[in-house]
Amino acid sequence: xxxFNRFCLAITLLLIAFLGGCASTDTVRGHLxxxxxxxxxxxxxxxxxxxxxxxxxxxxxxxxEPNFFRDGKAESTLTTVFNFLVGxxxxxxxxxxxxxxxxxVDDTGRIYVxxxxxxxxxxxxPNPPPEDDSKNKEGHLLVWEMAAKNKRFAGPVAVALTWNxxxxxxxSVLGVVVRLNNKGEQIGHLLSDxxxxxxxxxxxxxxxxxxxxxxxxxNIKVFNGSGLLVKTIGVPGEGEGEFNAxxxxxxxxDHLYVSDxxxxxxxxxxxxxxRVRQFGERGLYVGNLMRPKGVALGNNDITYVVExxxxxxxxxxxEDELLLNIAGSGLTDDKFRLPSGVWTxxxxxxxxxxxFNGRIVxxxxxxxxxx
Numbered sequence: 001x002x003x004f005n006r007f008c009l010a011i012t013l014l015l016i017a018f019l020g021g022c023a024s025t026d027t028v029r030g031h032l033x034x035x036x037x038x039x040x041x042x043x044x045x046x047x048x049x050x051x052x053x054x055x056x057x058x059x060x061x062x063x064x065e066p067n068f069f070r071d072g073k074a075e076s077t078l079t080t081v082f083n084f085l086v087g088x089x090x091x092x093x094x095x096x097x098x099x100x101x102x103x104x105v106d107d108t109g110r111i112y113v114x115x116x117x118x119x120x121x122x123x124x125x126p127n128p129p130p131e132d133d134s135k136n137k138e139g140h141l142l143v144w145e146m147a148a149k150n151k152r153f154a155g156p157v158a159v160a161l162t163w164n165x166x167x168x169x170x171x172s173v174l175g176v177v178v179r180l181n182n183k184g185e186q187i188g189h190l191l192s193d194x195x196x197x198x199x200x201x202x203x204x205x206x207x208x209x210x211x212x213x214x215x216x217x218x219n220i221k222v223f224n225g226s227g228l229l230v231k232t233i234g235v236p237g238e239g240e241g242e243f244n245a246x247x248x249x250x251x252x253x254d255h256l257y258v259s260d261x262x263x264x265x266x267x268x269x270x271x272x273x274x275r276v277r278q279f280g281e282r283g284l285y286v287g288n289l290m291r292p293k294g295v296a297l298g299n300n301d302i303t304y305v306v307e308x309x310x311x312x313x314x315x316x317x318x319e320d321e322l323l324l325n326i327a328g329s330g331l332t333d334d335k336f337r338l339p340s341g342v343w344t345x346x347x348x349x350x351x352x353x354x355x356f357n358g359r360i361v362x363x364x365x366x367x368x369x370x371x
Contacts, residue, residue: 034060
């Protein structure tokens with residue numbers, strides 16, 4: 001390499017270092033959009049198919065940075081130069097989900113997604129940051145990687161909205177449930193010596209209890225707002241009220257729903273731990289539960305269960321009768337691949353963590369508004 005080329009390379013590296021320093025505080029910004037299909041190529045996809053009355057439609061999917069659009073505005077000259085210089089040495093890799101496992105939506109529309117591939121929580125926020133006084137009101141994408149000041153998440157599994165707007169995240173590797181504020185900063189954790197492998201989470205706002213599925217202990221542990229263990233529900237086994245590797249949970253209508261995964265069923269309890277009923281069984285037919293994972297309650301008292309082994313989302317009525325199954329996004333040859341969590345929001349949307357496709361697939365229950 002001659003002297004001139006060395007000089008050019010040095011200047012380029014200095015510019016990259018300088019501009020990279022300027023850009024390091026930037027976050028992904030833009031207006032949050034669910035549907036990533038090209039404009040003009042978005043035919044409506046619904047379930048069930050005609051001639052039956054459609055009850056659900058495909059809304060789109062969340063994958064990460066590509067969901068944030070900037071209304072076609074041109075980048076600044078500085079950003080353009082920076083991207084060009086970086087592109088000389090390495091291709092730009094957008095921030096995307098890797099192995100999403102579970103999530104939740106708060107009242108502001110923030111979507112918290114646990115990404116076990118990144119060992120982080122990704123926050124899809126349609127709202128601008130509090131300090132943003134611009135007129136375009138763009139949302140932003142956040143990445144929460146820290147379980148404590150000097151400790152990263154090692155195996156996050158589930159997330160729940162809990163006390164006073166806190167966000168709880170279970171970490172099965174660290175053996176803790178971390179309590180975060182709305183900035184992703186740790187403000188506490190549940191007693192780690194009480195938990196072996198915490199996975200699913202569910203919160204009872206009336207009593208202020210957080211239910212934690214301990215998959216290794218085959219039980220559900222209940223904590224209060226002080227972080228103290230209130231009670232334990234269940235023991236290992238196959239009988240009524242017993243568990244074999246419980247995973248995800250949901251709390252709705254004053255009942256706790258537990259995916260009793262290796263017993264191939266969903267069990268329902270009162271908050272005090274009294275078993276109410278169960279549904280599901282092993283089998284080869286659509287509607288059977290071989291490996292149930294995510295469970296959620298939605299409009300019209302519909303219970304949604306992710307059957308991860310067969311890759312189906314199953315919808316059951318309040319009598320626990322199968323209403324329908326959805327085996328993918330509905331787009332051509334676009335099946336779920338080891339789906340995990342499922343959750344709903346107040347607009348009647350249903351979110352499925354399609355883990356090995358690296359995305360969250362979103363459906364709309366057509367009995368409500370939204371989309």
